[in-house]
Amino acid sequence: xxxxxxxxWALTRKELRxxxxxxxxxxxxxxxxxxxxxxxxIAIEPTARKAIEAGPGVLWxxxxxxxxxxLTRATSxxxxxxxxxxxxxxxxxxxxxxxxxxLGNFIFLAVxxxxxxxxxxxxFNLSVLHVEVLVIALLATIGLxxxxxxxxxxxxxxxxxxxxxPMLFLPSVSPLLFAAIRVTSSAAxxxxxxxxxxxxxxxVAYDVVFVTASALLFGFVLDD
Amino acid sequence: xxxxxxxxxxxLHVATLVAxxxxxxxxxxxxxxxxxxxxxxxxxxxxxxxxxxxxxxIVGVAAASVLYLxxxxxxxxxxxxxxxxxxxxxxxxxxxxxxxxxxxxxxVWWTGEAKLTTALxxxxxxxxxxxxxxxxxxxxxRMRLSAIIAIIGAIDTPIIYYASVLWQEAHPxxxxxxxxxxxxxxxxxxxxxxxxxxxxxxxxxxxxxxTRNGLARTENEYETLKFTxxxxxVAEIL
Numbered sequence: 001x002x003x004x005x006x007x008x009w010a011l012t013r014k015e016l017r018x019x020x021x022x023x024x025x026x027x028x029x030x031x032x033x034x035x036x037x038x039x040x041x042i043a044i045e046p047t048a049r050k051a052i053e054a055g056p057g058v059l060w061x062x063x064x065x066x067x068x069x070x071l072t073r074a075t076s077x078x079x080x081x082x083x084x085x086x087x088x089x090x091x092x093x094x095x096x097x098x099x100x101x102x103l104g105n106f107i108f109l110a111v112x113x114x115x116x117x118x119x120x121x122x123x124f125n126l127s128v129l130h131v132e133v134l135v136i137a138l139l140a141t142i143g144l145x146x147x148x149x150x151x152x153x154x155x156x157x158x159x160x161x162x163x164x165x166p167m168l169f170l171p172s173v174s175p176l177l178f179a180a181i182r183v184t185s186s187a188a189x190x191x192x193x194x195x196x197x198x199x200x201x202x203x204v205a206y207d208v209v210f211v212t213a214s215a216l217l218f219g220f221v222l223d224d
Numbered sequence: 225x226x227x228x229x230x231x232x233x234x235x236l237h238v239a240t241l242v243a244x245x246x247x248x249x250x251x252x253x254x255x256x257x258x259x260x261x262x263x264x265x266x267x268x269x270x271x272x273x274x275x276x277x278x279x280x281x282i283v284g285v286a287a288a289s290v291l292y293l294x295x296x297x298x299x300x301x302x303x304x305x306x307x308x309x310x311x312x313x314x315x316x317x318x319x320x321x322x323x324x325x326x327x328x329x330x331x332v333w334w335t336g337e338a339k340l341t342t343a344l345x346x347x348x349x350x351x352x353x354x355x356x357x358x359x360x361x362x363x364x365x366r367m368r369l370s371a372i373i374a375i376i377g378a379i380d381t382p383i384i385y386y387a388s389v390l391w392q393e394a395h396p397x398x399x400x401x402x403x404x405x406x407x408x409x410x411x412x413x414x415x416x417x418x419x420x421x422x423x424x425x426x427x428x429x430x431x432x433x434x435t436r437n438g439l440a441r442t443e444n445e446y447e448t449l450k451f452t453x454x455x456x457x458v459a460e461i462l
Contacts, residue, residue: 150376154369159359167352168373171345172380175387182391198390206383213379217372220293 007092011100012107018077019108025070029112033066034119041123051126056184059120059128060140060177063113067144068166070108075152084156088222098149098218102211106145113137130187132196139203140180143210147173150214153221179203233434240424240431247417247424255417264328269417271321273425274314275343280429281311282346285353286378289371298444301367304374306436308353310429315347338388345384349377362447 019025040058044050078084087097117137121127151169155161179199186195251269258265284307292300322340323333334340353373360366 147376150372154372155356157360157365158356159361161359164352164356164359167348167355171348171352172376174345175380175383178387178391202383202387202390209379209383213376217375220368220372 004096007096008100008103011092011097012103015074015101015104016107019104024073024077025108026112028073029066029070029108030115032069033062033112033116036062036065037116037120037123046124046126048125051124052185052188055120055124055126056128056181056188058124059116059184060180062120063109063116063140063180064144064170064173064177065166066112066116067109067148068169070112071105071148071152071169072162072165074105074108075156079156094219094222095215097222098215101153102146102149102214105149106141109145109148110138110141113141126188128184128188132193132200133184133187135200136180136183136196136203139200139207140176143176143203143207144173146207146211146214150218150221153218175206176203179206233438236427236431236434240427243420243424243427247421250417250420255413258414261329264325267321267325269421270425271318271325272418273422274318274321276422277425277429278311278315278318278343280426281307281314282350282378282381285311285350285374289374289378292367292371293375296364298367301371302437302440302444304371305357306433306440308350308374309436310432312347312350312354313432314429315343315350319343319347336392338385338392341388341391342381342385345388346377346381349380353377 037058040054040062044054044058046055078087090097117128121129148169151172152165155164155168158164179202183196183199247269251266255266255269257263285304288300288304288307291297292304322343326335327333353370356373357366357370360369
């Protein structure tokens with residue numbers, strides 16, 4: 001158990017170190033998401049009512065699209081010098097490899113989401129900082145990084161992977177996206193906690209199913 | 225001189241032809257026009273069977289993919305591909321015929337209804353599955369990775385459906401036009417026509433599936449042959 005944790009930590013630290021040297025992924029996510037939010041803020045010209053109606057959808061679409069951009073960046077450096085080949089030679093079980101990579105992606109996405117929330121709050125004049133939004137943001141980030149890690153490792157050897165990754169990733173995570181949008185909406189309209197509860201349950205179920213399934217299937221992905 | 229050998233596939237094709245002709249006659253000539261919706265209701269004799277067949281295809285792709293991962297036999301991968309292709313085609317017909325029906329009856333082309341949302345998202349997942357197969361170099365790796373995508377899609381299906389139902393609850397369902405409140409839609413003739421049509425379309429599905437599967441086998445043989453020839457050529461040069 002302790003050995004597994006130290007392997008996972010070593011893998012995550014590797015991701016963080018690469019990121020700290022070139023800051024590719026986090027900057028890509030933050031800038032892309034902010035850009036999407038800014039374009040929509042200009043297009044919609046959010047008044048208080050419009051911000052509540054359209055804001056949550058814009059916010060989560062921006063985070064998800066930016067997640068795709070970040071995942072593409074995060075896997076592209078695995079291809080350089082066949083880094084992934086070296087990784088596969090490591091005497092480490094495949095599910096630990098998966099958890100290490102997914103945890104790295106989770107950290108990038110979580111940090112980026114926090115910054116994107118701040119940008120959104122200013123541009124849409126809408127504060128969505130409620131407990132339930134924080135909970136759903138955490139759950140969504142877990143699910144997005146698990147499924148994203150699996151799909152980006154599936155597609156990175158394919159031609160046109162920049163197209164394939166969003167085509168596979170976006171419909172697959174749509175339940176999480178629905179949940180995040182709905183919970184954010186009801187928080188913005190100050191609805192009671194209970195309105196968000198079924199969505200939070202759905203997100204928990206999604207995360208449990210897909211973190212498990214992705215970790216199990218990851219073995220087949222790298223199996224050469 | 226014995227009897228010419230009749231292949232099972234030929235029997236299936238002929239049965240499909242007869243059943244389809246009969247179903248078309250029933251849906252356009254025999255069955256009376258629905259009193260509530262009028263002539264547009266006849267689209268449902270195509271829409272419902274097509275939706276049924278695409279559902280069969282989704283289950284089939286997932287089952288064939290699991291079998292591939294377990295046995296590593298190419299037949300299952302070929303079957304999954306053929307089912308996905310035929311299924312996506314029927315899925316497209318389902319979406320389009322549904323919209324044509326919805327416009328006069330619901331007064332909109334599209335709404336956020338749970339089944340519609342689920343069908344659309346699943347359609348995108350299986351299109352992506354086919355795109356993946358087209359963009360990935362052929363071989364064992366492609367078979368394995370496509371199987372994984374199909375399994376993820378199958379696991380996602382109930383969750384997407386549940387999410388769409390929850391989503392819809394927040395919006396009241398669209399009740400426009402004369403349809404929603406009428407309960408006596410399924411009269412005996414309508415039910416019978418629907419049944420025959422479902423059988424005919426299921427036969428059509430298997431007919432197309434076997435044809436596509438045969439084509440996939442030929443494609444694989446061609447690829448293998450090309451590879452062997454290339455190898456021999458290289459060996460000769462060396």
